[in-house]
Amino acid sequence: MIPREKVAELVNAHARLEEPTTGAIWIRPEAGEAWLVEVIPSMTDDEKAEEPTFFNPGTQFRFPVAIIAGNRRSLEAALRRQPDLARAVASGTVLLDAGDASALVDVARAVAA
Amino acid sequence: MADERLKAWIRQARADLDAGRREGEVECHRRYWLQQACEKGIKALGQILWKGSAADDGRFRQHLLNRHSPLKQLSKEVAADAGLPKSLRLLLRQLDAELGELDGEGLLRKVDSTTPNTDPTDARYRYPFRGPAGEEVAPIDWSSADWDRYQGNSVGVAAAIDRFLRTVENRRQRGRAMG
Numbered sequence: 061m062i063p064r065e066k067v068a069e070l071v072n073a074h075a076r077l078e079e080p081t082t083g084a085i086w087i088r089p090e091a092g093e094a095w096l097v098e099v100i101p102s103m104t105d106d107e108k109a110e111e112p113t114f115f116n117p118g119t120q121f122r123f124p125v126a127i128i129a130g131n132r133r134s135l136e137a138a139l140r141r142q143p144d145l146a147r148a149v150a151s152g153t154v155l156l157d158a159g160d161a162s163a164l165v166d167v168a169r170a171v172a173a
Numbered sequence: 174m175a176d177e178r179l180k181a182w183i184r185q186a187r188a189d190l191d192a193g194r195r196e197g198e199v200e201c202h203r204r205y206w207l208q209q210a211c212e213k214g215i216k217a218l219g220q221i222l223w224k225g226s227a228a229d230d231g232r233f234r235q236h237l238l239n240r241h242s243p244l245k246q247l248s249k250e251v252a253a254d255a256g257l258p259k260s261l262r263l264l265l266r267q268l269d270a271e272l273g274e275l276d277g278e279g280l281l282r283k284v285d286s287t288t289p290n291t292d293p294t295d296a297r298y299r300y301p302f303r304g305p306a307g308e309e310v311a312p313i314d315w316s317s318a319d320w321d322r323y324q325g326n327s328v329g330v331a332a333a334i335d336r337f338l339r340t341v342e343n344r345r346q347r348g349r350a351m352g
Contacts, residue, residue, distance in 0.1 A: 073270035103262070104255050113263045114224040119344040120274040124224075127263055 062123045064153070067094045070121045071155045074098060083132070083161030087145075087152040093124040097149055099132050099160045106130045110138035110145050132160045136167050146171035176349055179220055183342050186213035190338065194331050201312035203327065204320050205298035210334050211284040215243050215268065217341050221348065222267050225260035232258050242288040244268060275340055280333040283325050296323050 067086050074081035083099035093114065109130030117123050128145070130138065139146040149168035154161045186209075192198070193206035219237045236257070240246040247265050251257055272281055287296070294303045297312060304310045317327065324330060 070270065073273055074266060076273060077266055077269050079266075106259070111259075113260045115222045115264070115267050116224050117344075117348070118222055118267065118271045119218065119340045120271050122344075122347075125267070129259070129263060 061089055062094050064089075064155075066121070066123065067096070068155050070094065070125070071096065071098075073121070075156055081129075081156065082158040083164060084154070084156040085149055085152040085161055085165065086155050087148040089153070091126070093126040095126045095148075096128070096155075097135065097145075097152070097164070098127055098129045099135060099164065100129050101131055101160075103129065103131045103134070106134040107137075109134035110142045132164065135164055139164070139168050139171050143171060175220075176345070179217060179345055182213055182217040182220065183338060183345065186210045186217060186334075186338055189213060190331065190334050193334075199313055200317055200320050200327075201298055201315060204324055205289065207327070207330050207334060208284055208287055208289065208298065208324065210338070211281055211330075212241065212243065214334060214337050214341055215272075215281070215285060217345075218271060219243065219264065219268060221341065221344055222271070223264060225258070225264070229258045229260045232261060233264070236261055237264070241290070242285050244272075244282060244285045245288065275337065276333065278329075278333070280325050280330055281337055284330055284334070287324050 064086070071081065071084040074084070079100060079102040081098045081100050085097045086094065087097060088095040095112070110128060112126040112128050115125045115127070128135070128138070139149060146168040149165060150172040152165070154165060189206045189210035193203045193210055195203065216238050219233075223233055225233055236247055236250055237243045244265070247261065251262050251265055276282060289298050296302055296315075299312060301309055301311045315323075321327065
């Protein structure tokens with residue numbers, strides 16, 4: 061399992077970018093990759109927001125990553141389309157929240173219920 | 174095969190850095206090689222991180238490996254082209270996140286933004302260009318201070334690239350051990 065503080069470091073780095081991540085939920089902590097659902101408000105609407113993008117380990121963040129990224133609206137729609145993803149988000153760990161991560165978890169819980 | 178290719182990129186970046194540090198070369202030539210070393214290091218890191226689909230591989234090569242100033246160019250293209258694959262948008266973020274950690278002073282990003290180009294009004298490493306007052310400048314006319322203003326202090330830039338290439342090489346070796 062990837063240590064939580066390492067995943068949080070990556071999320072914090074994404075939050076410092078020019079187009080920052082404003083919400084991040086760590087899901088599937090048992091996986092070999094760090095699975096992150098990230099709210100990036102600057103991203104355009106995406107009908108396939110649930111599709112993960114994978115990266116190999118880097119020089120500073122030394123673990124593989126799977127990122128499900130989108131703006132809040134696209135991610136909410138993705139949760140409604142994908143109950144498995146909604147369940148993962150509902151039981152995930154919020155690592156960053158400028159208001160939109162907790163809102164996303166609320167949607168996930170409603171879908172997963 | 175992928176590791177051999179990556180090794181070749183890092184080897185060439187290291188050779189460019191050595192050329193950029195060589196005593197007796199004129200400043201503009203040294204600066205050109207420093208820029209090239211930095212560019213190849215960033216492209217090597219991009220190849221390490223990249224795990225996009227086979228369908229996106231061509232776009233990865235087109236938008237990162239085949240570009241001067243890969244960070245600056247990809248950043249522009251991400252802003253201008255909504256149709257660019259999401260994997261490339263997120264790759265730029267991963268690269269920026271990595272560099273944010275290991276390039277606190279922003280030297281690598283500054284060097285990345287100095288592109289060998291064809292615009293006659295932009296500073297160029299190898300061809301004459303037009304200075305701020307409209308004067309014709311040959312790159313060899315510029316003093317070290319001029320190049321420092323454009324690209325950053327040469328000793329600091331070379332040291333930053335050296336550290337960067339070591340870090341990328343270490344990551345390559347670690348990946349090989351894991352793989």
